[in-house]
Amino acid sequence: MDSIITYLLIYNQYLINIIGELLLFISQHIPLKQMIFDDSNSPEYQKFKIDKLPTILKFEKVDYKLLLAYYKHKYNKTVKPVQRRNGKSIPEKIKCPKCGAPHEYIYDNNGNKGQYKCKICNLPFKETNYATKPTVFICPYCGATLTEQKQRKHFKIHKCNNSKCSYYKKNLKKLPKNLDSAVKYKYKLHYIYREFNINFFKMDLYPISKHATGFSFKKFNPHIMGLCLTYHVNCKMSTRQTAHVLKEVHGIKISHRTIANYALTAAAVIKPFVDTYNYKPSKILSADETYIKVKGIKHYVWIVMDACKKSILGYQVSDTRATGPCILAMRMAFDKFKKFPGKALNFVADGYSAYPLAKQQFELEENKEFNLTQVIGLTNEDPVSEEFRWVKQVVERLNRTFKASYRVTCGYGSDEGALYGFSLWVAYYNFLRPHPYNYHRPLNELDALNIADNMPAKWQILISLGQQTILHMQESKTS
Structure with a gap:
């Protein structure tokens, strides 16, 4: 018994030595600093890191005539034009980009080196100054003005190119020491801001489709349309399979193109109700x-x-x-x-x-x-x-x-077919599909659907609810 315990203790010490050697090998040969540089040590992933918002300066113009009148009213003094000395002058085309003051009220601020200052609004500027831009983005770490780096489809990329920026220096220190300078561009080091040129918050979320029209059945009836939607959406059949089942089971001869048109029209009608329902x-x-x-x-x-x-x-x-x-x-x-x-x-x-x-x-x-x-x-x-x-x-x-x-x-x-095809499935998933989570009942139980004893009738009721929602939306827009 003593010999077994002695053997286990020796073997335990051997394993501890092996673990220590492995840890020493890892610390010497694996660049652990790379791991703490970002959530992932993939250079491609680091490019998608999102920085915090910059300081946004919005340029607002004023009228220098109103400012002159304000000074006259408040201080009972008139702002006189700049008195030039030694025969110095500035071009007549120079005007203040903020208040529009003419060149008589503009100082030569740095000895004819291109910087000016307005005597009325005290704005220092150059001919190529950012003050003429409607919006200026400032780096939140160093206060430098961001420069537009790239143009994408929906946004512009602004970058802080200041080499003394604390954000840049901090990321630079996290790089592996033996990293080749030619590979440094793969890492995201500078502060970046993406300015979107499309306002996605002003887009209409609930447009009424041109397909959201009334149903006119020349050959079939609403019950057959409900059968089409039941087989196509509930039973996960294609339009051709649905047409085949309707012919073989119910004796209804209908083309797959008609079924697709029914599905598109039903989706366009039901979608407003599904999108605006109080969940x-x-x-x-x-x-x-x-x-x-x-x-x-x-x-x-x-x-x-x-x-x-x-x-x-x-x-x-x-x-x-x-x-x-x-x-x-x-x-x-x-x-x-x-x-x-x-x-x-x-x-x-x-x-x-x-x-x-x-x-x-x-x-x-x-x-x-x-x-x-x-x-x-x-x-x-x-x-x-x-x-x-x-x-x-x-x-x-x-x-x-x-x-x-x-x-x-x-x-x-088509893109429209994909949107309305998915919206039709969302209507089924939210209101018709039995879920084990809700004891094999629909997620959102509607009182109007309780009177229907079969699925085609429930689809007809959903279409009716969608039509009522569209009428309400049209009345709201008109009022």
């Missing part, structure tokens, strides 16, 4: 994006859902994975709150940079602040992922549910 959401939202195909080209579906009640609150279909569609989907979701919860709202998404950019725009344009939690990776390697992984998995499970219905379409034929 009474919780304060935990989850977001994700998944891809679809439109004419064989990759498009994206943005989804924002209530993580607790499981309802889909906001969605958008876009041909790019840019920030704009993300903002619109988030606007649709936030619009469901009668009173925005602010910091009490927890918005959970993946590590994609569009979400912090959208959050920044909400703070800047709408003065809405909320908590954004980004769950990065597929495993719980950090406390944040471990705590909020379940929220991310809710929307991931929703994506798989949607893809099961989407695969039978083999892609959409």
Whole structure:
């Protein structure tokens, strides 16, 4: 017995020595400083890091004649033109960019080196001064003026090029010591701000489609339309499969093109009701994006859902994975709150940079602040992922549910068809689909649907509710 204990103790010491040698090897040969440079040690990922908002200076013009009258009224004195000495003068074309004062009231501020100063509004300026720009962005770390670096489709990239900026120096120190200077450009070192040139907060979230018209059935009736939607959406059948089932089971001969037209028109009518319904959401939202195909080209579906009640609150279909569609989907979701919860709202998404950019725009344009939690990776390697992984998995499970219905379409034929096809599925998911979460009942139970004893009748009632919503929206716009 004593020999076994002695052997285990010796073996334990051997393992401790091996662990110590491994730790020594790691500290000598693996650049651990690279790990603390950012959330990920991939140079490509660091380029998408979102910095805090800059200091924004908005240039406002005034009239020098009003200022002269104000000085006369307040001090009972007249502002006299600048008295030149030694025969010095400035060009007559020089005017103050702020108040418009003529050259008689402009000082030569630095000995004929190009800087001027207005005697009326005390603005120092140059001919190429930023004071002529409507908006100026200032680095929040060093106070330098940001310069426009690149032009993208929906935004401009402004960069702080000050080599003495504290933000730049701090990031420079975190680089590995043996890093080649030729590779330094791959890392995000300077402060960057993205200025959007499109205001996504003024776009209409609930436009009424041209397809939202009345139904005229020459050959069929509303019940057959309800059958088409039931097989096509509920049973996840393609339009051709739906036409085949209607012919073989019900003896109804209808073309797949007519079924597609029914689905498009029904989606356009139901969509306003689905988008404006009072879901009474919780304060935990989850977001994700998944891809679809439109004419064989990759498009994206943005989804924002209530993580607790499981309802889909906001969605958008876009041909790019840019920030704009993300903002619109988030606007649709936030619009469901009668009173925005602010910091009490927890918005959970993946590590994609569009979400912090959208959050920044909400703070800047709408003065809405909320908590954004980004769950990065597929495993719980950090406390944040471990705590909020379940929220991310809710929307991931929703994506798989949607893809099961989407695969039978083999892609959409147009952008509008993709949007209304997904909105029709959202109507089914939120109001008709039985959910185990809600004891195999729909997520949002409508009293109007309780009188219907079959699914085609429920689709007809949803269409009726959509028509009532459209009429109400039209009356509101008219009034």
